[in-house]
Amino acid sequence: MDTMRERFITVTSHLLDEDPRLALVLAEISMDGFRPAQRAHPERVINVGIREQLLVGVGGGLALTGLRPVMHTFASFLVERPFEQVKLDFGHQGTGGVLVSASASYDWPAGGFTHMSPGDVALLDTLDGWTIHVPGHPDEAEALLRHAYADGDEKVYVRLSQLSNGAPRPVDGAGFLTVREGSDGVVLAVGPTLDDVLAATEGMDVTVLYATTVRPFDSAALRAAVGTGPADVVLVEPYLAGTSTAAANDALADLPHRVLGLGVGRAELRRYGTVEEHTAAHGLDPRSLRERITAFRQSGARR
Template identity: 80%
Template sequence: MDTMRERFVSVTSRALDEDPRLALVLAEITADGFRPARERHPDRVINVGIREQLLIGVGGGLALTGLRPVVHTFAAFLVERPFEQVKLDFGHQGTGGVLVSSHASHDWPAGGYTHMAPGDVALLDTLDGWTVHVPGHPDEAEALLRHAYAAGDDKVYVRLSQQSNAAARPIGPAPGPLTVREGGAGVVLAVGPLLDNVLAAVEGLDVTVLYAPTVRPFDDAALRRAVGRSAADVVLVEPYLAGTSTAPAAHALRDTPHRILALGVGRAELRRYGTLEEHTAAHGLSPAPLRKRITAFLSGRYA
């Protein structure tokens, strides 16, 4: 199976052939994969070099000309480093585009902390009007990328990961949470590539599992429907900074007594390289620690 990043290259290369409004802006990352597309469309495939602020500025400028820019690099260099340009060149200027990241929270531990961005979605939450997709499988990534490219002039962030669930879930024309299973003791909302870990963690537990490949805008109605079928205990399991979706989940349930447990990447820096799987486990997001924390929370013993 190809990775989400590899699927991004193939899908976007075809989309550039099909849609003359689409333009791609790179900052060296993944440039080799797009060499054939650049040869076919030298005016719409632009590599600015290792200049991330310029990367965003060029994307915003292309949007002002009426093009639909697709802007790509690692998440740390796409959202964190040029955040002022994201805020101004897209938000303040009122332009739209598609930011496509890879290697977000801890996908490439050998790159060190400079290449990790567990706070990217939380940072975008400080801005208005961003749609955020977090696919859990390359097939979902393809569907969400195509949806983003055709989304008029919206501002869209597509967060690709090296992690992947074993199977893709269906994604409709209006991506939203899917009910994977139903139960009566609580609701567990799994985001993107953590679905398989969540399903393994809650095996045998009487809980509803929602799967969210799109996290912004937050689907208030879907969470309220799920809580209506079960107890108002909600566990959020997200592949980025723990607590990122606590506020929108609490807002969705503002008229319902509830408890929320937010699980995700911790704030403490893990100062050993290790592997992606080791970092996932260290942050408590592999099946065994997830099960321990979820069962403790549902039983009222969580501290």
């Protein structure tokens, strides 16, 4: 199976042939995969080198000319380093474009903390009007990329990862999916966390929701899953823990509820390790998730 990043290269290359409005801006990352597209469309496939602020600035300029710019590099260099350009060149200027990241929270541990971005979604959450997609499988990545490219002049972030669930789910770029139904709590799994969440909650009487579009937050789906309350809700996100806790609390503001936000911890792990070791260290492997979810549910039962 190809990776999400490989699928991004394939899909975007094909769409550059089909859509004369689409433009791609790179900062060296993935350039080798896009060389055929650059030869075919030199005016719409631009490599600015390792200049990430310029990457976003050029994308913003292309948007002002009426093109649909796609900007791509590692998440830490796409959202965190050029955040001022993202804020001003798209938000302040009132333009639209698509940010497509790679490497996510800790997908390349050998790159160290400079190449990790667990806070990217939380950072974009400080800005208005961004749609955020977090696919959990290459097929979902393709569907969400196509949706993002065709999404008029909207501001969209597509967060790609090396991690993947075993099978794709039908995604529409909008609401949450119900994967398993239960009557004693809700667990919301985001993107590539779904398989581990399903393994962790096996045998539990909980509803499992699946989110690949996290902004806008699907408050209606969460409320429907919770019912009339009281309810325990666990959020399992592949980025900074607690990123969506406020959104979940707002969705359930008039109902008795508790929310536990699980995700990547704030403490920097100062060993390279493997992706699997980082997942376990952040308590996001199936065994750790089961222990944490069980403890949360039991603490509620003692109230």
